[in-house]
Amino acid sequence: MYKIVKREEMAEGTVVLNEIEAPSIAKKAKPGQFVILKANEEGERIPLTMADTDPEKGTITIIYMVVGKSTALFKTLKVGEGYQDVIGPLGQATHLDKVGTVVCVGGGTGVAVLYPITRGLKKMGNHVISIIGARTKSLLILEDKMKEASDEFYVCTDDGSYGHKGFVTEVLKNILDKTKVALAVGIGPVPMMKFVSKITKDYDVKTIVSLNPIMIDGTGMCGGCRVSVGGKTKFACVEGPEFDGHAVDYDELMKRLQAYREEEENCRLKFEASKKAA
Numbered sequence: 334m335y336k337i338v339k340r341e342e343m344a345e346g347t348v349v350l351n352e353i354e355a356p357s358i359a360k361k362a363k364p365g366q367f368v369i370l371k372a373n374e375e376g377e378r379i380p381l382t383m384a385d386t387d388p389e390k391g392t393i394t395i396i397y398m399v400v401g402k403s404t405a406l407f408k409t410l411k412v413g414e415g416y417q418d419v420i421g422p423l424g425q426a427t428h429l430d431k432v433g434t435v436v437c438v439g440g441g442t443g444v445a446v447l448y449p450i451t452r453g454l455k456k457m458g459n460h461v462i463s464i465i466g467a468r469t470k471s472l473l474i475l476e477d478k479m480k481e482a483s484d485e486f487y488v489c490t491d492d493g494s495y496g497h498k499g500f501v502t503e504v505l506k507n508i509l510d511k512t513k514v515a516l517a518v519g520i521g522p523v524p525m526m527k528f529v530s531k532i533t534k535d536y537d538v539k540t541i542v543s544l545n546p547i548m549i550d551g552t553g554m555c556g557g558c559r560v561s562v563g564g565k566t567k568f569a570c571v572e573g574p575e576f577d578g579h580a581v582d583y584d585e586l587m588k589r590l591q592a593y594r595e596e597e598e599n600c601r602l603k604f605e606a607s608k609k610a611a
Contacts, residue, residue: 334414334415334416334417335353335354335355335370335415335416335417335418335419336353336354336413336414336415337351337352337353337354337410337411337412337413337414337415337416338352338353338354338392338412339351339352339394339412340352340410340411340412343396343474344398344467344471344472344473344474345471345472347398347399347472348396348397348398348399348442348472348474349396349397349399349407349408350384350394350395350396351394351395351396351397351407351410352385352387352392352393352394353392353393353394353395353415353416353419354391354392354415355368355391355392355393355419355421356391356392358386358393358419358421358422359386359387359388359390359391359392359393360388360391361422362383362386362393362421362422363422363426363427364426364427364429364449364450364452364453365382365424365425365426365427365446365449365450365543365574365575366382366383366421366422366423366424366425366426367380367381367382367383367421367422367423367424367551367574368380368381368383368393368395368419368420368421368422368423369381369418369419369420369421369423369548369551370395370407370416370418370419370420371416371417371418372403372406372407372410372416372417373406373417374417376403376406376417377401377402377403378418378548378549378550378551379397379403379404379407380423380545380548380551380570381395381396381397382424382445382446382543382574383395383421383422383449384396384445384446384448384449384475385448385449386449393419393421395445396442396445396474396475397442398441398442399601400597400601401597401598401600401601402597402600402601402603402604404601405601405604405605406604409608420551423551423552423570423571424569424570424571424573424574425571425572425573425574425575427450427453427541427575429450429453429454429456429457430457431457431458431459432459432515432516433459433460433513433514433515433516434459434460434462434512434513434514434515435454435459435460435461435462435514435515435516435517435518436462436463436464436505436508436509436514436516436517436518436538437450437451437454437461437462437463437464437479437483437517437518438463438464438465438501438505438517438518438519438520438521438525438529439463439464439465439466439479439501439519439520439521440465440466440467440501440520440521440522440525441467441472441521441522442474442521443520443521443522443525443543444465444473444474444475444479444520444521445474445475446520446543447463447465447479447518447520447521448475448478448479448482450518450520451463451479451482451483451518452478452482454516454518455482455483455484459516460484460485461482461483461484461485462483462484462485462486462487462508462512462514463479463480463482463483463485463486463487464486464487464488464489464501464504464505464508465479465487465488465489465501466488466489466490466491466500466501466521466525467489467490467491468490468491468492469490469491469492469494469495470490470494470495471494473488473490473495476488487504489501489503489504500525500528501521501525501529502525502528502529502532505517505529505532505533506532509532509533509536509538514533514536514538515538515539516538516539516540516541517529517533517538517539517540517541517578518540518541518542519533519540519541519542519578520542520543523583523586523587523590524583524587526542526578526581526583527581527583529542529578530542530578530579530581530583533578533579534579539577540577540578540579541575541576541577541578542575542576542578542581543573543574543575544560544569544573544574544575544576544581544586545569545574545590546558546559546560546569546586546589546590547589547590547592547593548569548570550570551570552570552571553568553570553571553572556568558570558573560573560576560581560582560585560586560589561581561582561585561586562576562577562580562581562582563577563580
């Protein structure tokens, strides 16, 4: 069992942080990589990019949003309990280098994935400008950590309850109008990554995005995680999860992510109803 040593509910309880004992993974994991978790023998395999690692403590940190049955099951796990399986580190690590000024843009739970990359880019000596956003202030996560990892920091909320009223793309465009940027990293909902990449392409700024397609085995065997990048099929689990943001077919990715949305919602509702009845 991979024991949970810390648990925190975030973003109005819809997002949960777990720090998990996984010493072998913690020693090897790098920013951008992910793990696959399974709660119990009958559980579904869920891929989640690590939000942090602590090799000395032997722990990894994941942050997930409750969407379907499996993440609803994850949410029931308490400190001292744990996951039956945690497999990783998987995927390609982020290539961190000193390039100059970088802009890191995160939305929703994508901020959890963005944080170790932002921190890593700053440690390399880059000037890091970060922009994070959410629908409303209460849904923002990791604000303090992202601010600490940045030289310049901006917050956006759709409803204007905190920071800039509007989308992260508006602040991004303002920065690109005034600043020479060598690299942009965008991680969040697919529409956000699509429009971040569209803007940076206009300014000829290299852009990296982290994709979250449907995934089963995590080894490139099933093909479930296939995405189209530059007109070619790529397997996100072994060739990603990060790709050139200017080459991704975002419309295809959004369609694939919607394929089982109705079944996912129904399973979650049935699971939650069974827990209330128990």
